Amino acid sequence: DVKVTQSSRYLVKRTGEKVFLECVQDMDHENMFWYRQDPGLGLRLIYFSYDVKMKEKGDIPEGYSVSREKKERFSLILESASTNQTSMYLCASKRIAGSNEQFFGPGTRLTVL
Amino acid sequence: GQNIDQPTEMTATEGAIVQINCTYQTSGFNGLFWYQQHAGEAPTFLSYNVLDGLEEKGRFSSFLSRSKGYSYLLLKELQMKDSASYLCAVRDYTGNKLTFGGGTRVLVKP
Numbered sequence A: 001d002v003k004v005t006q007s008s009r010y011l012v013k014r015t016g017e018k019v020f021l022e023c024v025q026d027m028d029h030e031n032m033f034w035y036r037q038d039p040g041l042g043l044r045l046i047y048f049s050y051d052v053k054m055k056e057k058g059d060i061p062e063g064y065s066v067s068r069e070k071k072e073r074f075s076l077i078l079e080s081a082s083t084n085q086t087s088m089y090l091c092a093s094k095r096i097a098g099s100n101e102q103f104f105g106p107g108t109r110l111t112v113l
Numbered sequence B: 001g002q003n004i005d006q007p008t009e010m011t012a013t014e015g016a017i018v019q020i021n022c023t024y025q026t027s028g029f030n031g032l033f034w035y036q037q038h039a040g041e042a043p044t045f046l047s048y049n050v051l052d053g054l055e056e057k058g059r060f061s062s063f064l065s066r067s068k069g070y071s072y073l074l075l076k077e078l079q080m081k082d083s084a085s086y087l088c089a090v091r092d093y094t095g096n097k098l099t100f101g102g103g104t105r106v107l108v109k110p
Helices: none
Strands: A004-006 A010-013 A019-025 A031-038 A042-051 A054-057 A065-070 A073-078 A087-094 A108-112 B002-005 B009-013 B018-026 B032-037 B044-049 B053-057 B060-065 B070-075 B084-091 B098-100 B104-109
Touching (some): A004 A087, A031 A073, A042 A065, A042 B084, B002 B084, B002 B098, B009 B018, B018 B032, B018 B104, B032 B060, B044 B053, B044 B060, B044 B070
Parallel strands (some): A010 A108
Antiparallel strands (some): A042 A054, A065 A073, A087 A108, B018 B070, B032 B084, B053 B060, B060 B070, B084 B098, B084 B104
16 A cells, blocks of 8 residues: 655744754655645645655745655755745655655645744 | 635535535646645545546536636535545646645534
């Protein structure tokens, strides 16, 4: 059974804190993605990675960075959290070929106070 | 860039049929996806269309017209468990990135 896990379901942080969101997949997928989901705006792509140590900006990368040191793990970093980064964060992974489906993790609801 | 539109909310009766429309304007197209997302859960894959026409999978069907920039998801014999958000997404020419619409929340009433 394929699985994408995220380190926390709920997280509360203060403005200015450094925040790490971790995502792990056990399917040996090459591609991994970070999205945020906000009411009325749908899922918006923050960053994605198509291989270890490779990353590419999505549609809304400002205020975020990522790290992919191992194939199974993709981290999203908020260097200095702000209230407008309060959101649901979803991680996904996908095989580079042979499948069209992105598999999503359960999400992390981040609140920045 | 990509621009994707779908209705915000729809209500239907158990046992009925509902059609969720999705229109898109894209700078590159490499397939259209439909995902289902129950409240508080991860999106799960429903269907994929890259050629014009209808793809049927049980009670769910998805249609694509590339010339019109239009797709719909058809849900037949609605069940209460079909109450969820349905997300339309377009893949770009690189095959890596999905751009999602805002999602359509479907409420199934008894």
